[in-house]
Amino acid sequence: MSIRESSCWRVLLKLSLVCLGASLSHGYLLGTGKADITGPAADVELMGYASPTQVASGIHIRLYARAFLVADENDDRKRFIFVNLDACMAAQAITLGVHRKLKERFGDLYTEDNVAISGTHTHSGPAGYLQYVLYQITSLGFVKQSWQALVDGAFEAIVEAHSSVRPGRLEVxxxxxxxxxxxxxxxxxxxxxxxxxxxxxxxxxxxxxxxxLTESDGR
Incomplete structure (x- = not known):
């Protein structure tokens, strides 16, 4: 397991531990965000089945990144974000791209220690965004459009979650x-x-x- 994969699992573990004891509890700041990551709509391999004949030919439904932010109400520097992509999986190339943009926008507020990026494991989204040669063989190379859409969308979802923070509670x-x-x-x-x-x-x-995630006023 790589250092970055380990960091991702540490963030998810923090989320799990917080949520297990969070039913009907207050003391959190919560934020959510959603952004489009659809990427190229045609003439690109789809990610997952490693089939060169599985090529996109249009958009059935759009793909999104969804970000969920949880922070300590008494110390909002203690925060973490989970981002879920409508993609087969996340990738180090995606994570590095997102963190570069976060660094430029927020400084050290969001790092690999408090941001986890994952995927829904759909096999119906564009391929070509992973940095590994094995995956690039069936996608016929690296597709910057796919990568850029995922990086930009994940970043925009995080920015929206950051901007929408308000008191609330967690329930499981x-x-x-x-x-x-x-x-x-x-x-x-x-x-x-x-x-x-x-x-x-x-x-x-x-x-x-x-x-x-519920706001303090019940919404």
């Missing part, structure tokens, strides 16, 4: 969500030992955890 809910996902290889799952399969109700995880 968890439950079983049915008919929302499937195991892509159920026959392979059956190759697991029977005693292991007996430990689980389904052949895929159907538990969902929801983080709810």
């Amino acid at each position: 809910a968890a439950g079983e969500l049915l008919e929302a996902n499937i195991n892509r290889s159920p026959t392979s799952y059956l190759e697991n030992p029977a005693e292991e399969r007996a430990r689980y109700k389904h052949d895929i995880d159907k538990n969902m955890t929801l983080l709810h």
Whole structure:
């Protein structure tokens, strides 16, 4: 695991620890932001299946970056941001680009220690934004338009979250969500030992955890 990947997981761990004890609690400053990251709409490989024939030919729905900011109400320097991209995954190239822009705008307020960038793992977004040669083979090279859209959108979402900060509370809910996902290889799952399969109700995880950010006035 790289240093930057480790930093990302540390930020997510902080978020998890805060949220587990945050139900109906106050004492936080919360902010949210959303920005477009759609990128090139045609003639670019889609990211995920490594198929040179899977080429974009238009826009079905637009893609977004969503940023969530949580800060200590008594010391707003204690803050962290989680950014979720409508992309197959984040990448070091994306992270470095975003942090350069954050440094120029906010100085040392946001760093790799308090900003985590992740992806929804969609396979229906543009490819070509990762720095690794293996991924660039099937995307037919680095696509700067894809990379720039992700960097700019993630940055703009963070700026909006920063600008929308207000007092609020965090709530966490968890439950079983049915008919929302499937195991892509159920026959392979059956190759697991029977005693292991007996430990689980389904052949895929159907538990969902929801983080709810609410302003102090209930909105």
